[in-house]
Structures are given as structure tokens and as C-alpha cells.
Amino acid sequence: MLGLEEDTVRAAVAGVRRDSGTVASDDVGDIFARASWAGIAEPGDGTAGALISALGARRALAVMLEGVAADRIANEVLDRASIELRVDTIRSGLDRWRPRLVAGDALAALHRAAQRGVSLVLPGDLHWPSGLDDLGDHKPNVLWMLGDRSALTSLSASFAIVGARAATKYGEYVATEAAAGLSDRGFAIASGGAYGIDGMAHRATIASGGVTVAFLAGGVDRFYPSGHHSLLTEITKRGAVVSELPCGASPTRWRFLQRNRLIAAATQATIVVEAGRRSGSLNTAGHAATLGRPLGAVPGPITSVASDGCHRLLREFAAVCVTNADEMAELVTGEAPPTLFDLPGGDGAGVRVLDSLSKRSGRSIHDIAKRSGLAPAEVQGALGLLELEGLVVEAAGAWRRR
Amino acid sequence: MLGLEEDTVRAAVAGVRRDSGTVASDDVGDIFARASWAGIAEPGDGTAGALISALGARRALAVMLEGVAADRIANEVLDRASIELRVDTIRSGLDRWRPRLVAGDALAALHRAAQRGVSLVLPGDLHWPSGLDDLGDHKPNVLWMLGDRSALTSLSASFAIVGARAATKYGEYVATEAAAGLSDRGFAIASGGAYGIDGMAHRATIASGGVTVAFLAGGVDRFYPSGHHSLLTEITKRGAVVSELPCGASPTRWRFLQRNRLIAAATQATIVVEAGRRSGSLNTAGHAATLGRPLGAVPGPITSVASDGCHRLLREFAAVCVTNADEMAELVTGEAPPTLFDLPGGDGAGVRVLDSLSKRSGRSIHDIAKRSGLAPAEVQGALGLLELEGLVVEAAGAWRRR
Known part of the structure; x- marks a missing residue:
């Protein structure tokens, strides 16, 4: 495996699968290959996803290691798996991945994870958030997690509450009410751990005794933003902090955008509380809409630029206008779907x-x-x-x- | 005509058709019959509308005066006009109208109108707001108007701006911006002359040098609310004050609800600025939606009950979220119809x-x-x-x- 001793690999994997419960695959080679891919392909790399889905993480890695040419992968290897990828797509993928193919990287990430108490969750694991599978070839190959694995199971009934870092008092109030109201109704709350709306959503969920999950854009061993170190630490006790990036990875803008797809996919519906006109939370909203997940937006004063993004979602994105936790819950329970109402006037x-x-x-x-x-x-x-x-x-x- | 001397009727009608410009019908009998119907049938009486549309106002009145039985009206009179009305519908109509058939009423209303400078506008007149015709059998038979007839022509490019009487400072600010912005773009502004949003919409339009029309629920000789006497007087100088009720008629709840259909029908689109959960402006919104007119709602803080109605419109009525005059104008110009927008993230x-x-x-x-x-x-x-x-x-x- 990447020229490493099997015992070394086995020990490294064991360190991050200690409490794995029902394990989808105890194939050490597969787990190590997935951890390796996490460092090789950037989040959301659909070519890597297609290759792994066709060949398995281990074989996909081996094909690359063995220097199999792109056209042979396209015409022979993939053909047998009934997967179609263009030769130039594969060639471009190999060109992306090969510079990052360093044997020691995955090992270092696994050691670092084991030291910090980080464990791996794999597709098919009992705790794997099944919503992520809707991402198809763009789904993560592995999650790196700090905290309580069962918090991930709670995502089967959950909301994403996201919004601007530069939140107003109004937005923070709304985020608090939304998170508390939805967790009181039994929903887990996922967000991005950022300042502003995200942080308020996590905090209010914890204060309500609910379950909350923070998805990070870098490794879970490096809490970002650093000002949220104690909040994220608290989240690991009352839920989970999760990333598809290996330990040691730093967040980049690209990774923030891709992290947003995890938040949208892992939850049943996304609520945008406050968002500027170009806020990253609109990106999360876009992922939710693309995935066919219900999308709610909280209105605010038109005089507040912090609500501009929400109003764009209502206006241009057919987001549902939600003004309280009941209306938010209806997005997924379907108990009172939007209907024409009785006009005042009556008989x-x-x-x-x-x-x-x-x-x-x-x-x-x-x-x-x-x-x-x-x-x-x-x-x-x-x-x-x-x-x-x-x-x-x-x-x-x-x-x-x- | 109702037992009145023809000269008396002719003189009464002449008093309210002095400045009629191109007249759709100079048939004095027809005009007098329409003025009579305005006092006999309540606004929006579809049976009266169907009868008048089939027989003409004069003949419809004569049929009633002559005591023609309902089944003969249904089977002989209407049959020839290819209009179908059930016998019991007609009988019920006759029962409604006959108690109000007092010869002197229409004459008194016309005299009162002539004294106050009120003139009549008829369907087919140059100045008749053609949007009203979309009301079909529920359209008014005549409009009683104080002010500038050409203001009614301006309704061919116009917005209704309506909202709560109990408006907040926020709502008043938004109404002002909306009315000023839309009249700057060449639109006339119609509203209901009420306290709160309506009043601000009229005032801001006047201040912008625009054209504004107030639709009242009672006779235009009795300005309601009385606290808006000077505003409504100002509107007659810079636009028009209009009603389908004859002079002397008092506003009732029913007439307010029916008045709302005129506001929605006479304009090209309706904007609700602020509205409580059971606000009458939701009724206007309902009429606009029923007529297929574009409907915009301005969002506000979810903590403000004065915005509850707007949020219901966004949530349950598929109203378009509008946050500035450009977005409002787009409702009718179609220059930038709502589309999915580019998500932040880019290439x-x-x-x-x-x-x-x-x-x-x-x-x-x-x-x-x-x-x-x-x-x-x-x-x-x-x-x-x-x-x-x-x-x-x-x-x-x-x-x-x-």
C-alpha cells in the first residue's frame, strides 16, 4: 500500500476506527485508500468519485500508482465496470492527483487524527449520513469526525441553519429562535461553525439540549475560526465536528464552498437566516436547491443589507418564506404545505x-x-x-x- | 324613466357629464339607468352585471320595473341574448333590488354629484379604466369621479400600493420609497385613501409630481376617513377620487371589500407594503391574484406583526418578494423576470x-x-x-x- 508496511497501515487505521460500531468495511486497505484520496483529490472531485465508485478506493489508487494510462483506464478498466469517463477527463484527473501522491501524507493525517481522538466514518457505516449519498460522484469518500458518532445518525431528521458571518442582532435573534424551536421539535441542527448565524445556531441548539453538527472546511484537528475554539470543543461534546478533509488540511475558499454542499446534503432542509447579497450561505442554498432539498429563507427589513440575500432567495430562487419554527418544520413534515389561504372577507x-x-x-x-x-x-x-x-x-x- | 319627466332626467345627467370628452354613450336613459343601478345593486353583484350586460342598463331596469317574472326573464328575455341565468338566481336578484327601487334616489345622487363637481365615467368612455373590464359581470356599471379624468387614463400604466392602516414607521418609509420610485418611472399609483400605507402612497406620489387615484368605498362626496379630507382634496387636484357608489352612499365593510377589487383590477400590479395577518389589503391581494395580476409583497422583520400578512402572501400566495422600485417595476415590464441567479462561488x-x-x-x-x-x-x-x-x-x- 503506497510502499508502506502493512502493519504500519493497519496500526494507523486501527487508531481511527476504535469506536466504529458496525463497520461497513473492515478492509484496512480500503480505509487507508479512502483516507489517502481525501488528501489527493479536492472535495467534490467528480472524476475521483466516479473512479472510486467504479473500482473501489483501493483499486482506483492502485491504478494511479501503477501508472496505467488514461486511455487504458477509460477503455479497459472502466469499461468492465460499465462506467463511462472520457479519456481526457481521466487524463486531467491523473494530472491533478499525481503531484499529491505522497505516501507519508495519509499516514501522517491518520496519526494526527488518532492522537486527537478523531475517527473515520465511511459510506455504509451505521452512522454515515445517508443524505450525502445524494451527491453521487461528488460525495465524500470518508468523514473525519470529532465527537459523538450518533450525532451523525441524528442528521436523518435535521435542518441546516446557515447565514451571514456579519449577522445583525435581528439575525442572531432569529437564528437562536429557529435552532431552539427546531431542536425542541426533535431535529438536529447542522451548520458551518462560523461566526454570526452559524455560531448562534450551534449555541442555541446546545442550550436547548439538542444535537448539533458542525461541518468544517479544513481538518477537524484545526478548529476554524480560532475564535470559536471553545464553541467547537463544546459541539464535540454535544454532537460532532466533521470534515471530509484529512487532519492537517487547511480551509480554502474552494473548500468552504464544497463544505457547504455537505451541509445541504446531510440535512433534510436548509434555512437561510440572514445573508448578504453575495453571502456564502447562498451557495449552501444553491446546493440545497440543486439536491431538491426544501429551502427556507427568513425575511427581514429591506433596509438591512444583511437580509438582501434572503430576499434574493425568495425572489429568484423560489425559497419558501419562513417566519417561525413551525413553518420551518413544515418544510420537511409536509403537515401544512403552502396553500392559498382564505381571504379576509368571509361570507x-x-x-x-x-x-x-x-x-x-x-x-x-x-x-x-x-x-x-x-x-x-x-x-x-x-x-x-x-x-x-x-x-x-x-x-x-x-x-x-x- | 322611473316615472320621472324626461327633461328632469336629461338635466340631471347633463350635470354630471359636462366634461365627458368623448362619450361612449350619450343615451341619457342609459346613463340614468346606470346611475340608478349603482344605488340598487351592491358593488360586485354579478347577477345585476349579467343582466345589464345582456339587456343594457336601461332595459334591465325596465324589465324589473315592469314586474316581469323571473322565469320569463330567464326563458324569454335572456334566451334571446344567449345569456344563461338560473331562474332562482334571477328571482333572488329581483328580491334584492326591488326594495331599493326608489325613483328619487338616483336623481338625488345625480343632483348631489352635480353640485359637488362629481362627474360620471362610463364603460367605453375614453377615460374608463379598461382593466376594470376584466371583472366581467362583476365590473362596475359606472364610476363617480372627482378630479382629473385623465388620471384614469394614466391607470393604463399603474400600480396599486396598499397596506395596513396600522402601519409602522418602516412601512411608511417603504410605501414612500415605493410610490416615489414607481411614479418617477412613469407609473400612476392607485390606493384606497386610508390611513397608514394608503395615505403614504398617495402623499409620496403627489410629492413626486406623479398621478394618483384613490378608490373609495362610499360616495366621493363624503370623503372617508374624515381625517384624510385635505389629502383627498389634494388628490382631486393631482389625480382623481373615484367610487362605484353613488353620491350620498356610506362605506360599509362589504363595500370596502368590493372597493378592493376595483383597485386590483384598475391597476397592472398590486404591491402590499405592510399588512397584518387579517389585513384588508390581503383581500386586495387576493383580487389581484384572482385576476392574474402580478402581486408583489414587501418583506419585513418577522418580529413585526405589521409584516405578517406580507409574509403570508410570500409563503402561501406565491407573491413575488419585492424590495425596491426596480423590482416592483419588473413585475409589469418583465424586463428582468425572476430567474435562478449565479451562485457565489463562480469558476x-x-x-x-x-x-x-x-x-x-x-x-x-x-x-x-x-x-x-x-x-x-x-x-x-x-x-x-x-x-x-x-x-x-x-x-x-x-x-x-x-
Whole structure:
């Protein structure tokens, strides 16, 4: 395996699979290959994903190590797996990956993970967030996790609550109410661990005794942002901090954008609380929409630039306008799907008859008919209903409002 | 005509058709019959509308006056006009209208109108707001108007701006910006003359030198609310105050609801600025939606009950989220229809290459390829584009960020 002793690899893998529970694959070679791919291909590399899905992580790595040419991979290796990839796509992939093929990198990441108590979660594991599989070839090959594995299982009923780093007091209030309200209703809350909305969502979930998961754009051994070190530490105790990047990896803009796809895919619906016009949380929203996940946006004052992004989502992205935890929950429970509502105005005859009555003087049906412009029979019917509702009263053939 | 001398009727009609310009119908009998119907049938009475549309206002009135039985009207009179109305629908209509058939009422209303300078506008008149015709049998038979007839013509490019009486400072600010912005763009602004949002919309339009029209729920000789007497007087100078109710008629809840259909129908699109959960402006919104008119709602803080109705419109009524006059104008110009927008993130390779560059030290393409996880050829392509954008600079094969 990459020229390493099998015992070395086995020991390294054992260090990150200590509490793996039901293990999808105890194939040490596969696990090590997945950990290696995490350092070789950038998040969301669909060519790597297709290759791994066709050949398995180990074989895909071996093919690359053995220097098999792109056209042979396309025409022979993949052909047998009924996967089609263009030769130049594969060649470009090999050109991307080969410079990063350093034997010691994965080993170092695994050692570092073992030291920090980080464990690996693999596709097919009991705790693997099944929503990630909807990413297809763009799904992560492995998750690196600090905290409670069962928090990942809780993602099967969960919301992403995301938003601007530069949140206002209004946004922070809304994020707090949303996270508390949804976790009270039994949902886990996932977010990105950032300042502003993300942080408030995690904090409010913890304060409500709920489960929260933070997805990071770099290795989980390097908490980012550093100002959230104690919050992220708290999250590992009350949930999990997760990344597809190996330990030691630093966050980059690209990785933030790709991290957002994990947040959108791992959860059932995404709520954007506050977002500037070019906020990264719109990227998360875009992933949610692409995946067909329900997308909610919280409105705010049009005078606040921190709500511009939410308004764009409502206007241009068909996001659902959500103003409280009940409406957010409905995004996934479907208990009260958006419908046309009853317009104020109600029963015309009732309104018109009430309009024609006095509280002081009683009026005859004929008088009411003339005043309301209704036929006497319509007046009589309306009066009967209004009487049942306790809104009108009759004495000696004269009706008045109560 | 209703037992009145023809000269009396002719004189009364002349008093309200002085400045009628191109007149759709100079048939005095028809005009008087329409004015009569305005006092006999309540606004929006579809049976009266169907009868008038089939027989003409004069004949419809005569049929009622002559005591023609409902089944004969259904089977003989209407049959020839190819209109179908059920016998019991007609009978119920006759029962509604007959108690109100008082010869002097229409005459009194016309005299009152003539004294106050109110004139009549008829369907087919040059100034008749053609949007009202979309109401079909529920359209008004006549409009009573104070002010400038040409203001009604301006409704062919117009917005309804409506909202809560109990507006907040935020709502008043938004209404002002919306009305000023839309009238600057050449649109007339219609509203209901009420306190709160309506009043601000009229005021801001006047202040911008625009044209504004107020639709009232009672006669235009009785300004309602009385606290808006000077505003409504001002509107008659800079636009028009209009009603389908005859002079002397008082506003009722039913008439407010029906008045709302005129606002929605006469304009090209309706904007709800602020509305409580059961606000009457939701009724206007409902009419707009029913008529297929574009409907915009302005979001606000979810902590403000004055925005609850707008959020319901966004959530349950597929209203378009509008946050400025440009977005409102787009509702009718269709210049920038809602579309999926470009997600922040952009070109993956560009972002990843920029992520991998330093401002201080230059890096080789090979180094950048390894850092970004891109193939050298992809790096080269991205660098070329970034160089064109002036974002990167090269010296002796080493690239750095500017």
C-alpha cells in the first residue's frame, strides 16, 4: 500500500476506527485508500468519485500508482465496470492527483487524527449520513469526525441553519429562535461553525439540549475560526465536528464552498437566516436547491443589507418564506404545505347583514334587506347563521347586533 | 324613466357629464339607468352585471320595473341574448333590488354629484379604466369621479400600493420609497385613501409630481376617513377620487371589500407594503391574484406583526418578494423576470488557483497545481483568465496574487 508496511497501515487505521460500531468495511486497505484520496483529490472531485465508485478506493489508487494510462483506464478498466469517463477527463484527473501522491501524507493525517481522538466514518457505516449519498460522484469518500458518532445518525431528521458571518442582532435573534424551536421539535441542527448565524445556531441548539453538527472546511484537528475554539470543543461534546478533509488540511475558499454542499446534503432542509447579497450561505442554498432539498429563507427589513440575500432567495430562487419554527418544520413534515389561504372577507351575506344592523335599534328583515342590498330570504339565512355565532339577537321580529 | 319627466332626467345627467370628452354613450336613459343601478345593486353583484350586460342598463331596469317574472326573464328575455341565468338566481336578484327601487334616489345622487363637481365615467368612455373590464359581470356599471379624468387614463400604466392602516414607521418609509420610485418611472399609483400605507402612497406620489387615484368605498362626496379630507382634496387636484357608489352612499365593510377589487383590477400590479395577518389589503391581494395580476409583497422583520400578512402572501400566495422600485417595476415590464441567479462561488478553477497563490512569494505552476489539486493544464488556463482580470501577476515563471 503506497510502499508502506502493512502493519504500519493497519496500526494507523486501527487508531481511527476504535469506536466504529458496525463497520461497513473492515478492509484496512480500503480505509487507508479512502483516507489517502481525501488528501489527493479536492472535495467534490467528480472524476475521483466516479473512479472510486467504479473500482473501489483501493483499486482506483492502485491504478494511479501503477501508472496505467488514461486511455487504458477509460477503455479497459472502466469499461468492465460499465462506467463511462472520457479519456481526457481521466487524463486531467491523473494530472491533478499525481503531484499529491505522497505516501507519508495519509499516514501522517491518520496519526494526527488518532492522537486527537478523531475517527473515520465511511459510506455504509451505521452512522454515515445517508443524505450525502445524494451527491453521487461528488460525495465524500470518508468523514473525519470529532465527537459523538450518533450525532451523525441524528442528521436523518435535521435542518441546516446557515447565514451571514456579519449577522445583525435581528439575525442572531432569529437564528437562536429557529435552532431552539427546531431542536425542541426533535431535529438536529447542522451548520458551518462560523461566526454570526452559524455560531448562534450551534449555541442555541446546545442550550436547548439538542444535537448539533458542525461541518468544517479544513481538518477537524484545526478548529476554524480560532475564535470559536471553545464553541467547537463544546459541539464535540454535544454532537460532532466533521470534515471530509484529512487532519492537517487547511480551509480554502474552494473548500468552504464544497463544505457547504455537505451541509445541504446531510440535512433534510436548509434555512437561510440572514445573508448578504453575495453571502456564502447562498451557495449552501444553491446546493440545497440543486439536491431538491426544501429551502427556507427568513425575511427581514429591506433596509438591512444583511437580509438582501434572503430576499434574493425568495425572489429568484423560489425559497419558501419562513417566519417561525413551525413553518420551518413544515418544510420537511409536509403537515401544512403552502396553500392559498382564505381571504379576509368571509361570507358576503354575513358581512353585509352585520353592516346593516345597529347595536341600539332593532331592524326588520325588510329594512335589513334594503340596507344590505340582499334579498329578504338571503337576509333570513344570514341572520340564522349569525345568531348561531352569537353575533346578532332578535326580539319581536327586530334584529340587532350584540 | 322611473316615472320621472324626461327633461328632469336629461338635466340631471347633463350635470354630471359636462366634461365627458368623448362619450361612449350619450343615451341619457342609459346613463340614468346606470346611475340608478349603482344605488340598487351592491358593488360586485354579478347577477345585476349579467343582466345589464345582456339587456343594457336601461332595459334591465325596465324589465324589473315592469314586474316581469323571473322565469320569463330567464326563458324569454335572456334566451334571446344567449345569456344563461338560473331562474332562482334571477328571482333572488329581483328580491334584492326591488326594495331599493326608489325613483328619487338616483336623481338625488345625480343632483348631489352635480353640485359637488362629481362627474360620471362610463364603460367605453375614453377615460374608463379598461382593466376594470376584466371583472366581467362583476365590473362596475359606472364610476363617480372627482378630479382629473385623465388620471384614469394614466391607470393604463399603474400600480396599486396598499397596506395596513396600522402601519409602522418602516412601512411608511417603504410605501414612500415605493410610490416615489414607481411614479418617477412613469407609473400612476392607485390606493384606497386610508390611513397608514394608503395615505403614504398617495402623499409620496403627489410629492413626486406623479398621478394618483384613490378608490373609495362610499360616495366621493363624503370623503372617508374624515381625517384624510385635505389629502383627498389634494388628490382631486393631482389625480382623481373615484367610487362605484353613488353620491350620498356610506362605506360599509362589504363595500370596502368590493372597493378592493376595483383597485386590483384598475391597476397592472398590486404591491402590499405592510399588512397584518387579517389585513384588508390581503383581500386586495387576493383580487389581484384572482385576476392574474402580478402581486408583489414587501418583506419585513418577522418580529413585526405589521409584516405578517406580507409574509403570508410570500409563503402561501406565491407573491413575488419585492424590495425596491426596480423590482416592483419588473413585475409589469418583465424586463428582468425572476430567474435562478449565479451562485457565489463562480469558476471552481479560478477560486482554487487564487486560494493557492500568495501575495508575497511567487509560485510555479507545478506548485500551484499541487496546492489547488488541479492539473497543471487547468492551472495554466485559470491563470490566463485571472491575469486578464488583473488578479494575478507573473514574473520569471512564478505567479502571485496582486
